[in-house]
Amino acid sequence: MTEGFTDEPLVVGGHKIGSRLIMGTGGANNLAVLERALLASGTALTTVAMRRVDAAAGTGVLDLLRRLGIETLPNTAGCRSAAEAVLTARMAREALETNLVKLEVVADERTLLPDPIELLDAAEQLVADGFTVLPYTNDDPVLARKLEQAGCAAVMPLGSPIGTGLGIRNPHNIEMIVEQAGVPVVLDAGIGTASEAAQAMELGCDAVLLATAVTRAGDPERMAHAMRLAVEAGRAARLAGRIPRRYWAQASSPTVD
Amino acid sequence: MRIWINGDSHELPEPVSVTDALSVLGAPSTGVAVAVDDELVPRADWGRYRLAADAKVEVLTAVQGG
Numbered sequence: 001m002t003e004g005f006t007d008e009p010l011v012v013g014g015h016k017i018g019s020r021l022i023m024g025t026g027g028a029n030n031l032a033v034l035e036r037a038l039l040a041s042g043t044a045l046t047t048v049a050m051r052r053v054d055a056a057a058g059t060g061v062l063d064l065l066r067r068l069g070i071e072t073l074p075n076t077a078g079c080r081s082a083a084e085a086v087l088t089a090r091m092a093r094e095a096l097e098t099n100l101v102k103l104e105v106v107a108d109e110r111t112l113l114p115d116p117i118e119l120l121d122a123a124e125q126l127v128a129d130g131f132t133v134l135p136y137t138n139d140d141p142v143l144a145r146k147l148e149q150a151g152c153a154a155v156m157p158l159g160s161p162i163g164t165g166l167g168i169r170n171p172h173n174i175e176m177i178v179e180q181a182g183v184p185v186v187l188d189a190g191i192g193t194a195s196e197a198a199q200a201m202e203l204g205c206d207a208v209l210l211a212t213a214v215t216r217a218g219d220p221e222r223m224a225h226a227m228r229l230a231v232e233a234g235r236a237a238r239l240a241g242r243i244p245r246r247y248w249a250q251a252s253s254p255t256v257d
Numbered sequence: 258m259r260i261w262i263n264g265d266s267h268e269l270p271e272p273v274s275v276t277d278a279l280s281v282l283g284a285p286s287t288g289v290a291v292a293v294d295d296e297l298v299p300r301a302d303w304g305r306y307r308l309a310a311d312a313k314v315e316v317l318t319a320v321q322g323g
Contacts (some may be wrong), residue, residue, distance in 0.1 A: 018306050024322070024323040025321040025322060026321055026322040026323055027321075028321060034321070047322065047323030048319040048320065048321065048322060048323065049319070049321070049322025050290075050317045050318070051317060051318070051322075052263040052264070052315065052316065052317060052318075052322045053263065053282060053284040053285075053289055053317065055315045055317045060307050060320075061319060061320060062288050062319045072319065073323075074319060075322065075323040077322050077323050083295075087292060087295055087296075087297065088317075089298045089316050090290075091290035091291075091292055091297055091315075092317075092319075093290075094290035094291075094297060095288055095289050095290035095317065095318060095319065096288070096319060102323060104315060104323075116292065129283070168307055185307070211323060217318060227271060
């Protein structure tokens with residue numbers, strides 16, 4: 001946020017997060033590119049996935065995040081059932097010593113859309129087990145409300161399916177989710193370019209989570225910078241309060257006598 | 258005794274602890290978590306947890322993603 005203007009920090013389940021741009025690490029060609037992009041984004045919280053240990057591959061991404069002072073947000077990507085997601089979250093907590101989890105339970109590989117029934121089941125189990133749960137959810141106001149009622153620390157509706165870069169397909173649903181939410185709303189998935197990240201914030205989202213839009217951009221570092229500016233601009237515009245839309249023109253210069 | 262570590266079978270002399278399974282894999286001891294037959298085994302129990310024959314051991318760590 002620009003100097004001179006005040007804003008509340010983003011707080012998720014008691015964790016104060018120093019940036020409203022949450023990054024993912026998927027899709028980057030190598031760790032050097034990822035490091036430059038993460039620095040340019042100004043992010044303070046970044047996702048990682050849990051996979052089988054490959055002794056040859058090492059633990060590069062964790063070392064990188066620790067060196068940059070970025071908090072890790074493990075996800076349950078790849079899980080298709082509540083049982084799988086709960087086990088993966090418990091393993092992430094054990095391995096990374098964090099209660100935070102980005103809960104993903106997708107229905108199929110073609111759409112990667114959340115399975116709402118398994119998602120809500122997993123969220124209830126993980127909340128009961130002491131996790132700070134950030135569920136990746138459909139842009140469904142009813143499901144978002146139920147996830148909040150289940151004790152989730154945030155809700156993270158998609159703008160469009162993961163990796164599509166189709167932007168926010170149903171802005172009205174996102175506005176309804178924001179309007180009723182008592183926890184932070186994070187626009188997660190589907191962002192393709194900076195204007196869409198700004199739009200998410202203008203709609204009232206508290207933060208944006210993106211990965212592919214940066215890591216697979218022509219110049220990831222520069223796109224990360226663009227996203228940082230977009231999130232800040234969209235947030236400032238939301239706080240400033242936009243003018244109402246009008247059907248006909250309204251002169252801003254005095255009328256001619 | 259045969260056990261499964263991250264999908265590969267291994268013949269190991271009994272008794273086999275989780276710590277023994279990790280050393281077979283050459284996995285680092287930090288930044289990883291272990292499940293046996295779909296149940297998390299906390300780090301504090303790795304040394305004393307005795308694996309049964311045909312146990313399925315999964316060892317996960319953080320990678321780029323999301």
